[in-house]
Amino acid sequence: MSKIKRTFSLLLSVFVLTAVVFSVHITALGATYKTVSGELNYTYASEVLTLLNAERKRYGLQEVTMTASLTEGAMLRAAESAVSFSHTRPNGESCFTAFEWVGTAGENIAYGQRTPQEVMDGWMNSSGHRANILNASFTTVGIGCFRYNGRLYWAQAFSGGSGKTYSPHGSMPVTVNVSLVAGVPSQMLTGETETDSPSVTNPSSTTRAPSTTKAPSTTKAPSTTKAAESSITDSANIKQSRRSSFRQYLYKRSYIVNLIKKYFQEK
16 A cells, blocks of 8 residues: 555656646746837936926925936836836836835836927826826936837836935937846846936846835826827826735745746756
């Protein structure tokens, strides 16, 4: 009887292992990235900041500080929006995993507007975006502007906290490997910098992995609007919350599965 049990256990183990390997192999056949090449426009990002703070000042609010880390995240979100215009990233994760934030966070996105003034007009004429721009809890911001196939994609990444003032100018050609798989970070590969000022700092060549300590629940404002020139805007605003045990399980599972996939891809 014990021999039969051992044989059965061995067969069951082989079956489970084969199923896992087969599943990982099939998943690995799917695309991990979608590559887009375009240009990051830091001059436009700085101009949007000027317009943003002018609106806040008009309503008696404190100006927000643009930081390098939030701008890096906003530039990435602008590029990701060219693949999927949504507050859900192309790999299925929340937009708030693209940048590090403190206390509270918000995001505005848009595409099709041709100038900083046009995109700010569109955001200010929409209640959800306007609420983010005039949120007194936000003290720092990152701004993204990505040109792809002749169209501009915009993003604002808001946060609490503080940071060193970042004042970039100029433009930069870039290739972005946009992740399509949860747990796998997008990759920003920068080219030569074309600037009208020496103040542009190249973003990191690889974006940060999603934080394992912050998993806010996204509350999407009903603020999607259409403006002239086929331009579209959208916004989201969240407050920090604790990750549930079930969400922890899902995140860890996706991380482990991607490690297994990476192992078999290298074989």
